[in-house]
Amino acid sequence: MSEERKNSRLGKGLSALIGEYDTFEAPEGASDSVKEIQMLRMAQVRANPQQPRKKFDEKKLAELTASVKAHGVLTPILVREVDHQDYKFQIIAGERRFRASKAAELEEIPARILKTNDLQLLEIGLIENVQREDLNAMEEAEGYQALMSRFGKTQETVAESVGKSRAHVANMLRLLNLPESVRDHLRAGDITAGHARAALASDDPDAVVEQVMARKLSVRETEALVRKMAAGDMNGKGGSKAIDEKDVDTEALEADLSRALGLMVDIKAKANGGEIKIKYRDLEQLDDICRRLSRN
Template sequence: MAEGRRGLGRGLSALLGEAEEGAEGATATGGVAGEGVREIPIELIYRNLEQPRQYFSEADLAELETSIRDKGVLQPILVRPSRAQPGQFEIVAGERRWRAAQRVGLKTIPALVRELGDNQAFEIAIVENVQRSDLNAMEEARAYMALMGRMGYTQDQAANSVGKSRSHVANTVRLLQLPHPVQEHVLNGRLTAGHARAILASDDQERIAEQVVARGLSVRDTEALVRAKAAGPKKASGPRRAAKDADTAALETDLEDALGMSVDILDRGGAGELKIKYATLEQLDEICRRLTRT
């Protein structure tokens, strides 16, 4: 079972390779039935609504558009004949190329036509996307969950299907535990998968995510921020804490939010001490950097 499922990923590469080899000798046959590589009018092709990739970077599309304008579409997209709309085709793999070709103004696009069932097309679409290094981590997590839900796969079976390790699938699916606003940050590229995994360890995930985005923190800084929050502020004991006025307590909170570190202000009639507790050397470097900034 494992070998058969893992072979699907390699089979997809071979399938697309076959399309590339056959593209040079392909002729324009429009919507004629049958399998093979052909030039198909772009208006006869429509996107797959179950496409795992929902976010298309404008920069990536612009780069691909430039490449297509200069060299044409080098690799055919993969489509299947539409069952609902005869003479039309649904994209199985290659939506980004199709989008960029439209932006260039091409009338046709090379496509490899294959007769595929719904589940087979669904699985191939996911395999093709997750094997690309630039797939958004949240889209990848949702793709694994959809694959397991629709096909009834375990994490092991899903991993074999896409040619990834089980631990990779498990760790990626964990990102779905993040609150929706944090997932949106990942989906839209404001947070990376590394940021998201670090934030998972926090019990105040939305607040941490907002601080990371607002301050442009690195993954390493995010991990340090989460550790500092988990350690909690080491402030005065109960009676001493209660003696602080509301303004001082509010200022401590503001400084902690800004620094991501524990802050203690001891005010004695306008004079006193400001204590900042750091949990890592990186946080100490950040304090020094801020204090010496000119």
């Protein structure tokens, strides 16, 4: 595999979901311009300002630039036509290749042009790749968000399209509420989606994640940490304000319920019975809980 083709798969973001692969096969029904490769002047092309990926690995980009200088751009970028006085095409997929081509001082770049009436094909491609690709949790969440923002889908229709439950889609979308620093750790694999969802229940997700990484906490331990911090123990290590310790079975049940609901669950046992608390962040989450209870 060529160096450029190898690097084009590194650091997958949302662009990977919509066609940034080693090869691109236009679906049946696509316009001729999508099937054919055209050489576009670099000055006519611009990146999409709404591209979710804002950070590019400088080392990998330098490696790709070297490959482009030596071999050219082997995989065409995907663009759409726009009505702008300064440029004619906007990138849909392939911004890394475009940046590398600029750094290599190329005057032209190979591209496939997506016509307006091909947008449905783009939607289908995005859906198929959310289903198929080995994405990290943030990439999956950004893919669902793209289906909602770009194609007007609801959580229910997204769930139907990708063959997931609505609860799964809702839980993944919640990750978009994380601070950018926590998202970066999730993308890098420093923490899991379970850690991230537990941190969401805290008023300070950054502080939670810092302790998760420093102390190598499990998801269950992270959930316990969040509960202790909420009770006033800011370090989550115990003390006069720490909550009462719970037995292993209770903590396991809390973890199971939290995963099922995508929300923080707190179980407190008392002399006679006990209580379950479900913490929600906004009215949408509360509405989701009510719908589930009503359904059951």
